[in-house]
Amino acid sequence: MKVLVAVPALNEAAAIGGVLASLATAHPLRDVVIVDDGSRDATAQIARDAGAHVVSHAINLGVGAAMGTAFKYAVRNGYDAVIQFDGDGQHRPEHIAQLVAGLDSADIVIGSRFIDGGTFKSSAARRGVQRLIAGVASAYARTKLTDATSGFRIAGPRALAVFAEHYPVEWLGDTVESIVLATRQHLTVAEIPVTMNERAGGTPSQSVFRATLYTGRILFILGLASIRSVPPQLRALRRANERASA
Ligand SMILES: Nc1nc2c(ncn2[C@@H]2O[C@H](COP(=O)(O)OP(=O)(O)OP(=O)(O)O)[C@@H](O)[C@H]2O)c(=O)[nH]1
Numbered sequence: 001m002k003v004l005v006a007v008p009a010l011n012e013a014a015a016i017g018g019v020l021a022s023l024a025t026a027h028p029l030r031d032v033v034i035v036d037d038g039s040r041d042a043t044a045q046i047a048r049d050a051g052a053h054v055v056s057h058a059i060n061l062g063v064g065a066a067m068g069t070a071f072k073y074a075v076r077n078g079y080d081a082v083i084q085f086d087g088d089g090q091h092r093p094e095h096i097a098q099l100v101a102g103l104d105s106a107d108i109v110i111g112s113r114f115i116d117g118g119t120f121k122s123s124a125a126r127r128g129v130q131r132l133i134a135g136v137a138s139a140y141a142r143t144k145l146t147d148a149t150s151g152f153r154i155a156g157p158r159a160l161a162v163f164a165e166h167y168p169v170e171w172l173g174d175t176v177e178s179i180v181l182a183t184r185q186h187l188t189v190a191e192i193p194v195t196m197n198e199r200a201g202g203t204p205s206q207s208v209f210r211a212t213l214y215t216g217r218i219l220f221i222l223g224l225a226s227i228r229s230v231p232p233q234l235r236a237l238r239r240a241n242e243r244a245s246a
Pocket residue numbers: 007008009010011012035036037060061062063066085086087088090151199203204
């Protein structure tokens with residue numbers, strides 16, 4: 001299976017060199033694409049110098065749009081699967097092989113920080129939000145998910161065909177909305193446990209107020225995603241997947 005690792009990146013000049021060096025121990029950099037989303041720093045140049053491919057958006061369009069670009073890039077270049085991998089050092093390359101192996105039993109495999117509790121530290125507010133969203137996503141996907149907002153995941157061949165045609169771009173909702181989209185396309189979702197590094201710098205602290213807003217927003221988006229009419233370009237794929245899973 002030909003696997004592309006896609007790194008959405010916005011102003012990651014400080015981290016991207018180290019991230020690619022460690023990624024190279026698990027995956028060849030010629031099969032890595034950085035989707036530089038209008039960075040104002042040297043992110044793209046550093047990635048290119050390291051030997052990865054770089055696709056740049058002229059303006060910032062968000063992580064969902066960056067992944068949309070990555071899925072199209074993958075299809076055009078003959079890849080069978082795409083792994084989403086953060087450019088800030090939080091995702092660990094040693095889990096890549098496990099994500100690929102997970103495709104034996106699902107169309108999408110998510111690296112979860114929280115299976116059996118996990119060890120990832122997050123604020124109580126953030127953890128509460130993640131639990132609620134995972135619960136709702138589980139109901140949509142009809143399987144138990146513990147970390148629906150995790151960006152560390154792989155899309156296998158059938159998911160790639162769908163996502164190259166259409167991927168959610170709603171800010172901060174793409175990870176969860178893509179699960180609803182996949183389920184409506186008769187694709188299956190599974191999780192494997194992963195360890196994630198704490199954020200290297202900065203403060204991701206989410207106040208209870210912001211966490212509540214964020215949750216409300218995602219639940220609203222999920223509601224819309226579950227009733228939205230299927231985009232025309234996905235109808236044939238959906239019928240084919242439905243037949244295959246019947
Ligand atoms: N293409 C693109 N990538 C982005 C954008 N915003 C963030 N990213 C990248 O997406 C990845 C995850 O972003 P983070 O800001 O670390 O998000 P997070 O890990 O969910 O949250 P933290 O806990 O704050 O680290 C990193 O590689 C970022 O560079 C964006 O607007 N466009």
